Amino acid sequence: MPELPEVETIRRSLLPYVGSRIVGVEIRERRLRRTIADDFTGQLRGRRVESIDRRGKYLFFGLDGDRALLAHLGMTGCLERRPSSAPSSRHDHVRFLLDSDTALVFHDPRRFGILWAGPRNGLTEFLPTGQDPLLRPLSAQDLRQLARNRRGPIKNLLMDQNAVAGIGNIYASEILHRAGIRPRRRAARIYVPELTRLADAIHEVLEHAVRLGGSSISDFHDINGRTGYFQLEHAVYDRDGKPCPRCQTTIRRIVQSGRSSFYCRTCQH
DNA sequence: CGCACCCCCTGCCGGC
């Protein structure tokens, strides 16, 4: 579920907890994509949350004592706010108890997510090197540099977290539709005017999705259970066989690197 | 170096 707009939606819903203190951590399942280390609780207990930031699909909490908590939600991860007395349910792997009688629960059925805690300078081991388009928009020149030595398709470039941080399978298809570029086009062969449209589309699609609270498919929601609405605006993602909203041509589904891509053969070239 | 492929894990859906 969580690409950049969904992670940003969760981050914003967490902001009221800046200033809270972590009074306890309960681990029910350590085996996530990386096993949660033995010192996880010790790194966190008693710490005050000073900041909550995001880079690409990673969330990180700045804590006092130069500590940090990092979270990645994988495919099915979410954070939920609950009363600290609420019972745990299946796939609730970690509960963070805050001083405001609130628990933040990390819930992740597929366990593709990551939780890590340690010194702040340890974050760099995890964070992607790609530019986050919400923190600083990419220009056509930036994209040209990134595309120059690529032999593969533009969709793979958009989804490479060390090129552009935060775009996943939904938004790659949506962005390419808006830019009028087919997902199989080789990145290095895309012309500058198209890269200009692509740079604009990256920004417009992601900003719009954040404004609508992300895409709620498979029940995505923020920490308060609020759903997003951007799925209602999807032009192509998961719409194969349906008409393109711009030209009515039937949308196609193809598979690239084992993942579905959706596009309109009339609007995209 | 870049890229395709396979794997990790659980849940859900459609077909038989």
Place this chain on the structure above:
DNA sequence: TGCCGGCAGGGGGTGC
């Protein structure tokens, strides 16, 4: 009704 295969928003490792 139940079972089975395929597919799902993530990324990392391997081998070419």
